[in-house]
Amino acid sequence: MTLAHLAEQNLEQFGVYERLVFEGDALTNLELHERSQQLAGALVELGLSPGDRVLVLLTNRPEVLVGYAAVWRAGGVVVPVLFLLEAHELAFIAQNCGARILITSAELLPKVEAAKQHGARFDHVLVADETAGRYLELSGVIAGGKKLETAVPRAERDLAVLLYTSGTTGRPKGVMQTHGNLVAATRNSQASSNRDGAKDVGLLVLPLAHSFGLGVAVGGYLFGGKSVLMRWFDPKRVLELISKHRVTAMAGVPAMYIGLLACADALQGAGQVVDTSSVERWLVGAAPMPMEQLVRFERRFGGRMYVGYGLTEASPGIAIDRDGHPRKAGSTGLPMEGVEVRIVDEAGRALPPGEHGEVIARGKNISPGYLGLPDETAMAFRDGWLFTGDVGYLDEDGYLFIVERKKDLIIRGGFNVYPKDVEEVLHQLPEILECAVVGVPHEVLGEEVAAYLVLRSGATLDAAGVVAHAQARLAKYKTPAHVFFVDSLPKNGVGKIMKRELRQLAASELA
Secondary structure, eight states: OOGGGHHHHHHHHHOSOEEEEETTEEEEHHHHHHHHHHHHHHHHHTTOOTTOEEEEEOOSSHHHHHHHHHHHHTTOEEEEEOTTSOHHHHHHHHHHHTOOEEEEOGGGHHHHHHHHHTTOOOSEEEESSOOTTSSEEHHHHHHHOOOOOSOOOOOTTSEEEEEEOOOTTSSOOEEEEEHHHHHHHHHHHHHHHOSOGGGOEEEEOSOTTSHHHHHHHHHHHHHOOEEEEOSSOOHHHHHHHHHHHTOOEEEEOHHHHHHHHHHHHHHHHTTOOOOOTTOOEEEEOSSOOOHHHHHHHHHHHOSEEEEEEEOGGGSSEEEEOOTTSOOOTTOOOEEOTTOEEEEEOTTSOBOOTTOOEEEEEESTTSOOEETTOHHHHHHHEETTEEEEEEEEEEOTTOOEEEEEEGGGOEEETTEEEOHHHHHHHHTTSTTEEEEEEEEEEETTTEEEEEEEEEEOTTOOOOHHHHHHHHHTTSOGGGSOSEEEEOSOOOBOTTSOBOHHHHHHHHHHHHO
16 A cells, blocks of 8 residues: 555545644545645646655645645655755755755745755745745645546555654755555554544644654544644643643654643643643653653643654654553653564674663664665665664563663763763752753763753752752762753754754863
């Protein structure tokens, strides 16, 4: 099966139902399908051929889902672009993948024009708003499009999506995802949940241009159920929509959930009621969720938080907490159905339970590699296995524990310091809202430990108190030598902390 047939299968299995709610408007699965059929026909008329790339640069809105489905139906390849990227990054992606068609919105046209100054070239720009005739208006293109009743034939091995990595560890790479990868990933998720998704009301707030958000959106076709779509994350609005629509499930990243905690505290302090009693499942991924925050979140909002682990290269799921299985503190759960996980040493030899090594995974969800980067592909994808670059271990029961990214590991005087261990201890301080630990150069020890902290509103804390807390709970070599208090931590578009930027900042401050 290819992604072009998911909408038809959804209609056959679940019939016509209210599929999407967005800013007061509701759309059925049939309405979304018919719009995508019309847009697919229009794209073919514009010259889209099988395998051609189409950039989609939009905030979350129904046109994103319609656009994705239309491109797949027309035989093209979707290239989602996060709207927060800079013009030069947009230009790089457009040139790297060779896209000649762009779907965007009026508010992002200045960025598109700036990208052209950096070398981006588009034959057609479709805009999801009125443009006074300067560009093709997406609504008119859809209304005037001839329905593409039959999807352009594509194979499961054919490319469906090009997702550019966020660049937290370097320049973005185009991760190739096939139709087979994404369908397999969705089925893996379905098989791992043991849940009737048709009864769910999901809050869709993750960027649809990110692997996590894309996976949740594609999963909606197979699971059924209704999605309440948000243009972007706003904690107060999230809580309002949960209460209004009786949301049962939400997927997010740690920064979102930490933001919800802070917002709920503020609302409660103002005498406002926060009702999240309908939510049964909170899925968290893309970055580690400190255990202290997880426990506090469940106590505050109810429901169960399911910790997941994945990468864009795995479309994205690798492991997740399972219903019917006990949760283990610090674990990302069990490998998903359809995914095999091993821990290996530097030579690629499998390690026994409890020993730290590199996490590798294989399954039908694993990407074939990076676009136009044969050397990087050969390093990360070997004999069907994805070498994640993450350090972790499996316990005796098969639970996966992620210790750290290889590139984030701090080596202080020959001793390994895993930032996550230090961050977990610092998060025990109630004054701390967010923290990140990085290594900074040291002429004798090689590296020293530095902590960046964001305090809760109204909280006070000094560096001496932080160090004393850490010294009482950590080995001396793990205790932060430098403590920085900041208003916010640098994050990418989905809330993942940019530790590379913190390392650069610390190095300059300590120079």
